[in-house]
Amino acid sequence: xxxxxxxxxxxxxxxxxxxxxxRIIVAQERSSRGAPDYLPLLRNELLEVIKKYVHVDIEAxxxxxxxxxxxxVLELSVALPENDKxxxxxxxxx
Amino acid sequence: xxxxxxxxxxxxxxxxKTTTSASLATGLAILGKKVAVIDFDVGLRNLxxxxxxxxxxxxxxxxxxxGEATLKQALIKDKRYETLYVLAASQTRDKDALTQEGVEKxxxxxxxxxxxxxxxDSPAGIEKGAHLAMYFADHAVVVVNPEVSSVRxxxxxxxxxxxxxxxxxxxxxxxxxxxxxxxxxxxxxxxGEMLSVKDVEEILGITVVGVIPESENVLAASNxxxxxxxxxxxxxxxxxxxxxxxxxxxxxxxxxxxxxxxGFFQRVFGG
Numbered sequence: 001x002x003x004x005x006x007x008x009x010x011x012x013x014x015x016x017x018x019x020x021x022x023r024i025i026v027a028q029e030r031s032s033r034g035a036p037d038y039l040p041l042l043r044n045e046l047l048e049v050i051k052k053y054v055h056v057d058i059e060a061x062x063x064x065x066x067x068x069x070x071x072x073v074l075e076l077s078v079a080l081p082e083n084d085k086x087x088x089x090x091x092x093x094x
Numbered sequence: 095x096x097x098x099x100x101x102x103x104x105x106x107x108x109x110x111k112t113t114t115s116a117s118l119a120t121g122l123a124i125l126g127k128k129v130a131v132i133d134f135d136v137g138l139r140n141l142x143x144x145x146x147x148x149x150x151x152x153x154x155x156x157x158x159x160x161g162e163a164t165l166k167q168a169l170i171k172d173k174r175y176e177t178l179y180v181l182a183a184s185q186t187r188d189k190d191a192l193t194q195e196g197v198e199k200x201x202x203x204x205x206x207x208x209x210x211x212x213x214x215d216s217p218a219g220i221e222k223g224a225h226l227a228m229y230f231a232d233h234a235v236v237v238v239n240p241e242v243s244s245v246r247x248x249x250x251x252x253x254x255x256x257x258x259x260x261x262x263x264x265x266x267x268x269x270x271x272x273x274x275x276x277x278x279x280x281x282x283x284x285x286g287e288m289l290s291v292k293d294v295e296e297i298l299g300i301t302v303v304g305v306i307p308e309s310e311n312v313l314a315a316s317n318x319x320x321x322x323x324x325x326x327x328x329x330x331x332x333x334x335x336x337x338x339x340x341x342x343x344x345x346x347x348x349x350x351x352x353x354x355x356x357g358f359f360q361r362v363f364g365g
Contacts, residue, residue, distance in 0.1 A: 013286025018242050019293045026249045026297055033253050 035065045046076070054080055097130075097209040099201060100341075101231040103255075105247030107218030109239045110276040113312060115215035116144045117323035117331075118235065121338030123178035124323075127210040130169060132200075133183035134227035135217035136191055142182045145172065146319025156184030158203075159196030165203045174324070179209075189222060197226050220254060230260055233270045233341070235303065239277045240289040248273070249298055272303035274337060279308045280353045291351060304337030306330050307350045 032039070047058050060079040065072055102115040112133075119131035132155060133141035142148040147170045153163035158181070172178035181200075184191055204212050216227035228234060234255050238248040252271060256262055261269050275294055282288035295301050311328035315321065323334040329350045336346045 015283070015286045015289050015293065018289055019297065022242055022245050022289075022297045025246060029246075029249065030253070 031064070039063050039065070046078075050078060056081060096205045097201070097212045098233065099212045099214065099231045100233040100235060101214040101216055101228045102235045102237060103216035103224060103228055103251055104218065104237040104244070105220060105224075105251040106239075106244045109237050109244050110306070110312075111218070111237050112140050112144050112215055113316065113322060114235065114237050114274060114276065114306075114334075115141060115213050116321040117334040118338055118341070119211070119213040120145075120172075120175065120178060120321040121323045121335055122211050122213075123172070123175040125338070125342070126177065128177040128208060129211045129213065130179045130181055130204050130209050131213040131215060132181040133215050134192070134223050135183045135215065136189065136223055137183070137185060137187050138217070139183040139185050141215050142170070142180060143319060144316050145180050145321065147172065147180050147182075148319070151182045154182045154184040155200070156186055156191040158200055159192060165200065165207065192223065192226050194226060194229065198230060201230055220250065225254075225258065228255060228259055228269075231255075231269055232261075233272065235272045235274050235341075237274050237276055238294060238298075240275060240279075240283070240291075240294055245289070245294060245297055252298065252300065271300060272341065273298060273300050274304050274306065275302050276306040277308045278305050278351070280351055284353050291348070302348070303340050304333055305348050305351060306333045306337070 043058070043061050043063050046063075047056070047061055050056055050061070056078060060081075062075075062077045062079075064075040066075055100118065102111050102118065104111050115131055119129045122129045131141065131145070133139060134155070135141075136156065139151075139154070142151050150170050153168035155168070157163040158165055158168045169179040169181055172180065201212060214227040214231065217223040236248050236251055236255075238244050255269050255271055259269050261267065273295070275291060278291070279288055283290045289297075291302055291305055307329045309322075309328055309330035311325050312322050312330050315325055315328075315331075322328060322331050323338070325331040326335075333350055336349065339346055
């Protein structure tokens, strides 16, 4: 305990941390609510396929269903790791 | 005249559903309403203990559903209020003992018997029992603690209430959702250790119908089988009385949200 302790940044109150974490997870879960049940499965199977070519984590795959004036758009994005150049893994012979 | 059906639900266990069901049902009966409170937790009967009628259970909810007893035989009349009745959960381990048709038949029977309100005490989780408890409801009281897992689960339940209930499926007026914050500790909120009423309201996007302060009187009440709403001296009991009034449309300000300052005598002599 030093006399300058009061100058140190106080840690954030845990309730503030809780609120921020909840805000994010609740928003995320609400956006996937009502989406087709097969989305998580689709995500896993896509991961298996993609893994044959590049090493990505499941977190890197994002699937969203957007409803837009009468039609639905299945949006898929895969964040590729920076150091994984295309062709660095063995390509499957065609 | 059909009975208004109120489900008390939460998703997460141990947040105070049964305590709330017992107190809301008793509070409505105090106001002269004819009320039945039903334990939907098949296999884990508990409401009877909180209501203090555990030794008078002869027939249960599942017996009525299966036609082994009549509704009149299975309803346990409260010893304190004569318009208050308890329907106990079955202790069978058969999770399929309740069916949607069976539940509907019982609720219909209660309407025909002239009940004003039926309070459905939901089991925890989002399985069949919880689904059946909420399916026919007109009102839902979602019990939540100011704690991360409870808040997240209650959002999940709010989603189910607006999609997986009879009102939602038939495209009728939506079920009326009420958020009840329990185990609230103003002292911990004041020092930033606990989510505040406002925090929970903001995260879930719904205002609270009541806030029940954390209170040792709740355990004392359950120990003795008396719904805590009957402990008129306790803040928890008073907060439940306010909640019942708000459910019936009365406007009352929230109480017991601030840290209580101890008076001089309390500071000197403790208490």
